[in-house]
Amino acid sequence: MGISGIDLDLVDGSLQGEETESVAGRNVKVLVIGLDGATLDIIRPLAEAGRLPTFRRFMEEGTWGVLQSTVPPVTPPAWASFMTGKNPGKHGVFDMICVGADKEVLWPNATWVQGKTLWDLIGERGMRVGVIDIPMTFPPTPVNGYMVAGMFTPSQESEFTYPATLQTDLLKEIGSYPMERELVGSFAAGDILGGLRSVCDHTEKRKQAALYLLRKYDVDFFAVVFRGPDVIQHYGFRYTDEEYRRERPHETAMYHKMIDQYYEVLDGVVAELLDAVGDGTTAVIMSDHGAGPVKRCFHVNKWLHNEGFLALKPWPSVATLRLHVRWAAIRAALDKLGLAAVGRALPARLGDVRLPFPRLRRDRTQIVNWSRTRAFANVVSSPIKITINTPSLGKRGKQVGREERERLRREIIEGLRSLRDPATGEPVISQVWVPEDIYTGPLAHKAPDITFLTTDHKFRCQVLPYARALITEPDEERLGMHRMEGVLMMRGPAIRSGFELAEAQIVDLAPTVLHLLEMEIPSDMDGAVLTGALREEYAARHPERWSVAKEEPAGEADTAREVFSQEERRRIKRDLGELGYLG
Known part of the structure; x- marks a missing residue:
């Protein structure tokens, strides 16, 4: 039977136990909403000003604080630590790239992450999981439930769901499912307005996917990540720079509020997701790292x-050396001359103009x-x-x-x-x-x-x-960059109200989620249960249970391999470079 059938065998890669729209989401025990790169530096003042009512309510009714990222605060190791509860020395992810056994450069993918993930452990206990758009999950792996792979998925033509039949079901339901290229392409070409549209469309499609799957399939654990905050901040923090504002007054006047405005969009998205689950759900909002301007x-x-x-x-x-005329530089020059309107009227493909000068070899190692x-x-x-x-x-x-x-x-x-x-x-x-x-x-x-x-x-x-x-x-783009200080907010029957958590690490989330699901926690996890976030009566009734985990011998756990074609590697390198990750 197809994906909508009942009691199908997971060996065949199908989902089981479809629920009615009014029931399924209400059975979620733990909901995790990941906001890639989100920072309290933005959320807190906007919430206090009444512009983020959902976040404000979350902080008043739950526990919140800074979530410390990995060292360094980079997307792949941070999300790998979230999903395993371990430091990079155990899960094996240290950076945006790694070097394989035969010394070739590998780009981020799920094979980098060594050991069992949060959804592996939950599934082994017979509970069902739904995982959407978490970085470092491509190619998708079998789970007891479903998975939609996240950042680093090459295209909609790639097989990006488990089970595979979910992919066409999802596309039929919500139409297109934009990937990273659509998320950053317009910004990289200097089209800020187009970039804003792309980020909002990307966010809307992820929200639609999450709500559709939440309402249709019964799961115990559900996690979804929104990449928008990270991208908006990479390109939007330039408007907080006084020199940039002086040099580009017309551009700044149009776009200096775009980060705040996008967080208002997120506030509404979070509200809809919370409405889709029951009062008994423990909800977690978190980010893998923070962000801020470059000086x-x-x-x-x-x-x-x-x-x-x-x-x-x-x-x-x-x-060799090649001159690449950047669209952002063209617009900046016109803005200085008071000709910003002319820049907006010119076709964005001017950003691809290349002049035939001698060229510096693309391989920087040379x-x-x-x-x-x-x-x-x-x-x-x-x-x-x-x-x-x-x-x-x-x-x-x-x-x-x-x-x-x-x-x-x-x-x-x-x-x-x-x-x-x-x-x-x-x-x-x-x-x-x-x-x-x-x-x-x-x-x-x-x-x-x-x-x-x-x-x-x-x-x-x-x-x-x-x-x-x-x-x-900084160069003319003045891209924002990552900070160690991410966001953590928790709310639910077991969570303290109106409490600011003093210290929390990203590795603490996996053991905390397992504890909230009343599961044993593997002893090789580096994180701790965030007991400070729990109500005293809950903590007293639910003591932590840790199980002995087998330690792997040094050097025997590395299974990182290449999963991308040459063209896909080229796209990933371009996208990461446009976000400022490749120095």
Whole structure:
């Protein structure tokens, strides 16, 4: 039978137990609403001003506070920690990219995440799950219920649901199901208004999908993620920058409220989802990290080059350079001249104009002289990590012994801590870690040698070493970037009312959800049950139960593999670059 049948065998990839629209959503025990990149810096003042009534009610009737992200606060490791309750040393996800067994670069996908997820554990207990749009779930995996894969799904032509028959059912019900390309494409082309439309359409389609599935199929646990906050903030925080506002007054006048306005849209979305579940449901609103504006840029590999850690090939051997006329730059120039209307009238495809100049090789790794390089910041992905160049990195490896490696780590860390912004005199780097400080587990050896965060997260780190200075003003896009401080709000029969939670980590959510479902918690989870959020009478009646989990030997848990075609990898790289993730 088709997807709407009753009592179908999950071995055949079908859903079971369809409920009527008036019943199914009311049986959800735990509802998780993920708002990618959401921050209390925006939610709290808007809620207090009465502009976010749903969030305000949630804070008054439940428990809320800051949710600390992973180190670093990057999408793949953060969501992997949410779904496993473990640190990256156990689940194996450290960044936007990873290197496979044969040294090739792999882009984010579900095979990176090692060990059992929250929905695996819930399903093993015979409870049913619904999972929609959570990053790091493509390709979708079998669950006791259904899954719609999230960020990094290549296209609507990809198989992005489990069971597979759910895909056409979903498309029949809500029409199109836009992916990441549709979410960021207009913004990247400089079409801000088009970008806003795309984000709102993306949000609306996710809401429609969530409500349709909530009302149709009976599940115990339901989770849905909205990517909109992250994208809006990447492109919208520029309008909080005074210099940007002065330089582009017409553009700023139109768009400076777009982040606040989008949160008002989200407030309505959350209200509809809460209406679809019963009073007995425990609802959780959370984000994987926070966000904020960028004030300055720190060119990490230029610093490493200046300090003698990184060697470059002579400029002539770098070979080619191409000038790409950016649509955002065209609009900015016209705005300065008081011709913003002209910029809005020009076709967006002007952003694709390319002039035939010599071209810098696209593979950034080719500008590095690896035989003479001792350390480098990732030349492909987020450059807030530094790696010592060793033989384990393949042909690039330089023979660096253990003692020299430790000496290099100490020398680099001391240099980072002493670095000052010449414009203000303040430290550029606020925190620096080596892997053993923050990661434990069988995959901790995959971590980079040094991870750091900049002061107040206001420096965007960039990787190309040919910068005019170590510290510069942001580029014309002034993309917002991530912060450690995400959002957590909880409300339900077991949750305290009007209580601000002092400390919560993203790894705490998995054990807390399992506890709310009255399940045993595996002992290898790094998170803790958020007992401070629970009513005393509930906590007294429901003591925590932890089960002994089998520890995996070091090096035997890594199953990360490539799942994308060459064209899909190219699209993912482009999308991540346009959001500012690739330095």
